[in-house]
Amino acid sequence: xxxxxxxxxxxxxxxxxxxxxxxxxxxxxxxxxxxxxxxxxxxxxxxxxxxxxxxxxxxxxxxxxxxxxxxxxxxxxxxxxxxxxxxxxxxxxxxxxxxxxxxxxxxxxxxxxxxxxxxxxxxxxxxxxxxxxxxxxxxxxxxxxxxxxxxxxxxxxxxxxxxxxxxxxxxxxxxxxxxxxxxxxxxxxxxxxxxxxxxxxxxxxxxxxxxxxxxxxxxxxxxxxxxxxxxxxxxxxxxxxxxxxxxxxxxxxxxxxxxxxxxxxxxxxxxxxxxxxxxxxxxxxxxxxxxxxxxxxxxxxxxxxxxxxxxxxxxxxxxxxxxxxxxxxxxxxxxxxxxxxxxxxxxxxxxxxxxxxxxxxxxxxxxx
Ligand SMILES: Cc1ncc(COP(=O)(O)O)c(C=O)c1O
Numbered sequence: 001x002x003x004x005x006x007x008x009x010x011x012x013x014x015x016x017x018x019x020x021x022x023x024x025x026x027x028x029x030x031x032x033x034x035x036x037x038x039x040x041x042x043x044x045x046x047x048x049x050x051x052x053x054x055x056x057x058x059x060x061x062x063x064x065x066x067x068x069x070x071x072x073x074x075x076x077x078x079x080x081x082x083x084x085x086x087x088x089x090x091x092x093x094x095x096x097x098x099x100x101x102x103x104x105x106x107x108x109x110x111x112x113x114x115x116x117x118x119x120x121x122x123x124x125x126x127x128x129x130x131x132x133x134x135x136x137x138x139x140x141x142x143x144x145x146x147x148x149x150x151x152x153x154x155x156x157x158x159x160x161x162x163x164x165x166x167x168x169x170x171x172x173x174x175x176x177x178x179x180x181x182x183x184x185x186x187x188x189x190x191x192x193x194x195x196x197x198x199x200x201x202x203x204x205x206x207x208x209x210x211x212x213x214x215x216x217x218x219x220x221x222x223x224x225x226x227x228x229x230x231x232x233x234x235x236x237x238x239x240x241x242x243x244x245x246x247x248x249x250x251x252x253x254x255x256x257x258x259x260x261x262x263x264x265x266x267x268x269x270x271x272x273x274x275x276x277x278x279x280x281x282x283x284x285x286x287x288x289x290x291x292x293x294x295x296x297x298x299x300x301x302x303x304x305x306x307x308x309x310x311x312x313x314x315x316x317x318x319x320x321x322x323x324x325x326x327x328x329x330x331x332x333x334x335x336x337x338x339x340x341x342x343x344x345x346x347x348x349x350x351x352x353x354x355x356x357x358x359x360x361x362x363x364x365x366x367x368x
Contacts, residue, residue: 013112013131013134014131014132017131017132019128020124020125020128021124023042023044023045023329023331024044024329026040026042026329029324032324032325033324033325033326033327034325034326034327035326035327039327040327040328040329041327041328041329041347041351041354041355042329042345042347043306043328043329043330043344043345043346043347043351043355044329044330044331044343044345045229045331045345046171046198046224046304046305046306046343046345047223047224047227047229047345048223048224048225048226048227048229048276048280048305049280049345049346049347049348049351050227050276050279050280050348051227052226052227052228052231052262052266053226053227053265053266053268053269053272053273054269055265055266055268055269056228056261056262056265056266056269058265059261059262059264059265060258060261060262063257063258063261065257066257066258068257069252069253069257070253070255070256070257070260071260072252072253073247074092074093074094074247074255076260076264077094077235077255077259077260077263078092078093078094080263080264080267081094081235081263083267084267084270085207085220085237086207086208087207087208087210087211087237088211090240090243091210091211091237091238091239091240091243092235092236092237092238092243093235093236093238093243093246093247093250094233094234094235094255094259095233095234095235095236095250095254095255096232096233096234096254096255096256096259097221097223097229097232097233097234098195098197098219098220098221098223098234098235098236099125099129099234100232100234100250100254101219101234101235101236101246102125102126102129102193102195102219103129103132104246104249104250105163105193105217105236105242105246106129106130106132106133106135106163107133107249108242108245108246108249109162109163109191110130110133110134110135110162110163111133111134111135112133112134112135113134113135113136113160114135114136114160114161114162115135115136115137115138115158115160115161115162116130116135116136116137116138116161116162116163116164116165117138117140117153117156117157117161117163117164117165118130118137118138118139118140118165119140119141119142119148119153119165119166119167119170120139120140120141120142120337121142121146121170121172121173121333121335121337121338122142122165122167122170122171122173123167123170123171123172123195123197126165126167135162136160138156138158138161140152140153140156141337142170142173142175142337145175145300146170146173146175146300146308147175147177148166148177148181150181150184150185153185154184154185154188157188157190161190162190162191163190163191163192163193164185164188164190164191164192164193165193165195166182166185166192166193166194166195167194167195167197168182168194168195168196168202168204169198169201169202169302169303169304171197171198171304171306171343172306172308172331172333172338172341172343173300173302173308174300174301174302174303174304174306174307174308175300175302175303176202176204176303177194179204179206182194182206186209186213186215186216189215190215191215191217191242192215192216192217193217193218193219194206194216194217194218194219195219196218196219196220197219197220197221197223197224197234198224198303198304198305199220199225200224200225200274200277201224201225201277201280201281201284201303201304201305202303202304204303205218206218207220207237210237210238210239211239213239214239214241215239216239217236217237217238217239217242218236218237218238219234219235219236220234220235220236220237221233221234221235222234222259222262222263222266224304224305225273225274225277226262226263226266226273227273227276228259228262228263228266231256231258231259231262232256232259233255233259233262233263279348280305280346283346283347283348283349283352284302284304284305284306284307284346286349286352287299287307287344287346287352287355288301288302288307290352290356291307291309291344291356291359294359294360294363295312295313296311296312296313296314296363297309297310297311297312297359298310298312305345305346306343306344306345306346307343307344307346308333308338308341308342308343309341309342309343309344310339310340310341311340311341311342315340316332316333316334316340316341316342317332317334319332319342319362320332320342322358322362323355323358326358328351328354328355328358330342330343330344330345331343
């Protein structure tokens, strides 16, 4: 069969699927940047610059049972997460990153033609997974400060609406959704997903309400605060009925044994990790002040581990390229509601210093 013939067999809705523009691995930039690959400063994927707990590395180095499949019921993992969250384990399901839980939730609820409300601009993986399940994404724009508009969300509800997606703090804007707004949206009675991937940086959560609401799902991850993005482990807190369905439809061994060991050790080292979280929060505030001093940039206040910044003079794509050449990776956006902006993940103090130095040099170049 020809490759065109094969393509005819692919689901028509996926033939033009563009995929997700993931962050670049530094190795792919060898020869394209002015610094050695090990000196690249990666501020483009909201990763934790301090890495994971050293206890995780030590435990994984001697873990004896890599040959044994993980417990598909996630018994120990869910108990550990119960202790961490205060939400009882029958509400909890873990996934290979919270991405996997977004995928599972949409697969559980969404058929072709079903609608999901999304408060844009927001996390691009919501759109990605909706594309995979043939759902229709109904986009409700946020206001000029990237806050959600509850009335507009309510007005967007139709008979076909199955889920409302909310991210707080939102990626890439860093904006929090006030608890009152979430409650009003929960009162619609529709299933609501509250993605709290950056909870440890904001301190705000609706997790205690899981169990009181039959329509509330809260997602979290170990990627950001615990520095485990590469290991892929996240979790969600759900009404027990939904948790039961998710446990049934998930692949049995989706969360690997290394992830279980890493969660166990991370939670034993919570104080160490939360110290790093506090260091990142302090650095976020310093970065914000430094960015504000540059008159051609407009940083937005953030409750997460990154800052979104509008470029008032010049092109974001060019700025991203120039920074990349100097070995500093950031993410740029140019979409209707995210015009000409970059998102900078908060790094260590020396990363902020290096970034600000390059930005100051660029400013001098522009102003002569
Ligand atoms: C809002 C939001 N949700 C979920 C995720 C996915 O996290 P994970 O690494 O757990 O899949 C991210 C990662 O950037 C995110 O920004």
